[in-house]
Amino acid sequence: MMNWSIILNIAKTHLITKLKQTSTAALGVTFGIGSYITLVCFMTGLNAMLDDLILNQTPHIHIYNEIEPSKKQPISLYQTVENSFNVVYSIKPKLTQKKIHNAIPIINYLEQQDDVKGALPQVKTQIFYIAGSIELGGNITGIKALGEANFFNLNDYLVDGSAKDLEITDNGILLGIGIAKKMALKVGDRIQVKPITGEIFPLKIVGFYQSGITDLDNIQSFASIKTVQKLLGKAENYITDINVKLNDISVAESMAKQIESQFKLRAIDIKTANAQFETGTNVRNLITYAVSITLLIVAGFGIYNILNMLIYEKMNDIAILKATGFSGRDVKAIFMSQAMIIGFVGGALGLLIGYGLAKLISTISFQTEALPTVETYPINMNPVFFVIGFSFAMLSTFLAGYLPSKKAGKIDPVKIIRGQ
Numbered sequence: 001m002m003n004w005s006i007i008l009n010i011a012k013t014h015l016i017t018k019l020k021q022t023s024t025a026a027l028g029v030t031f032g033i034g035s036y037i038t039l040v041c042f043m044t045g046l047n048a049m050l051d052d053l054i055l056n057q058t059p060h061i062h063i064y065n066e067i068e069p070s071k072k073q074p075i076s077l078y079q080t081v082e083n084s085f086n087v088v089y090s091i092k093p094k095l096t097q098k099k100i101h102n103a104i105p106i107i108n109y110l111e112q113q114d115d116v117k118g119a120l121p122q123v124k125t126q127i128f129y130i131a132g133s134i135e136l137g138g139n140i141t142g143i144k145a146l147g148e149a150n151f152f153n154l155n156d157y158l159v160d161g162s163a164k165d166l167e168i169t170d171n172g173i174l175l176g177i178g179i180a181k182k183m184a185l186k187v188g189d190r191i192q193v194k195p196i197t198g199e200i201f202p203l204k205i206v207g208f209y210q211s212g213i214t215d216l217d218n219i220q221s222f223a224s225i226k227t228v229q230k231l232l233g234k235a236e237n238y239i240t241d242i243n244v245k246l247n248d249i250s251v252a253e254s255m256a257k258q259i260e261s262q263f264k265l266r267a268i269d270i271k272t273a274n275a276q277f278e279t280g281t282n283v284r285n286l287i288t289y290a291v292s293i294t295l296l297i298v299a300g301f302g303i304y305n306i307l308n309m310l311i312y313e314k315m316n317d318i319a320i321l322k323a324t325g326f327s328g329r330d331v332k333a334i335f336m337s338q339a340m341i342i343g344f345v346g347g348a349l350g351l352l353i354g355y356g357l358a359k360l361i362s363t364i365s366f367q368t369e370a371l372p373t374v375e376t377y378p379i380n381m382n383p384v385f386f387v388i389g390f391s392f393a394m395l396s397t398f399l400a401g402y403l404p405s406k407k408a409g410k411i412d413p414v415k416i417i418r419g420q
Helices: 004-017 019-055 103-111 145-152 163-168 177-183 225-232 249-263 275-313 315-323 328-361 383-409 413-419
Strands: 061-064 116-131 134-143 158-160 172-176 190-195 201-209 220-224 241-246 266-269
Touching: 004 019, 004 328, 019 275, 019 328, 019 383, 061 249, 103 116, 103 241, 116 145, 116 177, 116 225, 134 145, 134 177, 134 225, 145 163, 145 220, 145 241, 163 172, 163 201, 163 220, 172 177, 172 190, 177 201, 190 225, 201 220, 201 225, 220 225, 241 249, 249 266, 275 383, 315 328, 328 383
Parallel strands: 134 220, 172 201
Antiparallel strands: 061 241, 061 266, 116 134, 116 190, 116 241, 158 201, 172 220, 190 201
């Protein structure tokens, strides 16, 4: 049975007498783990910010009436040609209304489902922003402002004003920042808008909306549902879109298919709507983890080389230990203990350095017009990263120390002493 107190004492003596090499090995682990923690916290933070930029504004399921050609053409109604092959050119889409039939009952039904966090109605239409003799084309969306702020983080994209301001202001509008700059408008001003078919309608600016997508900010604005219904001369049950937020995004695809089948409406789930974006996110995450793992492997090879050299320099000590009664197993345990001590100290220091650098990055100013609410670089301090980093430090030092310690356990003390 091994006496661990003696083994650890010898291991500590070896490490202290070769302090320079010990420090070099520990620093290899420290910088490897520190770099891993810093990189993975920074990169995953950036990835999360980019994901949120798109996905925060995207409903998990978007329900609307699709404009599409008639499935049955008039020629197919004639029995005399039902067995013939018919070719119809220039098929026009059928006349369909943008309004969702029975939208309010559908919303009430969806909100009763366990998987649904919220279902919000919208009224979308194209308009012209009028400034003197200039007419700028754009879109206006009627929303429930507080609901949008709660479920889709609307306030994060407002550079001035708030969702509450829109909720309490009659005939108010949250104007796209691009339109505001073109017309030199400020909060409190009035802007005239005109639907494609309708009269000019004055609205009071209560805030500015900035999504970070320039083309969208040059045309998009928001008003209350009642305001847009009034603008279009429609009744209170006129709803063109329903946006659904789920408790679990993974059920979006199956629920979208169920809604299409049940209500005969078009329902687009978030994965279908953002397929290319999701692919980009997966690639970025793959690159992040690949680089991080490479850093840890490089640190492991550094430890292996240093322990290998340490054994060659300690040949005499190993011979003396074996000559005085220590077994090959004891010698192996001594060098494995050294490796694990280096891994523990280096890993712990690496976590502290990584945490400090990540915190430092999170204080660096990061301001861009595309992201108005972001003031500093985003950092993702997920505890899992620290657990993985420390575990890999211990695993890599164990593997790096195993082969050299196995070699030390097989050394023949007679050959070493004779060589002297």
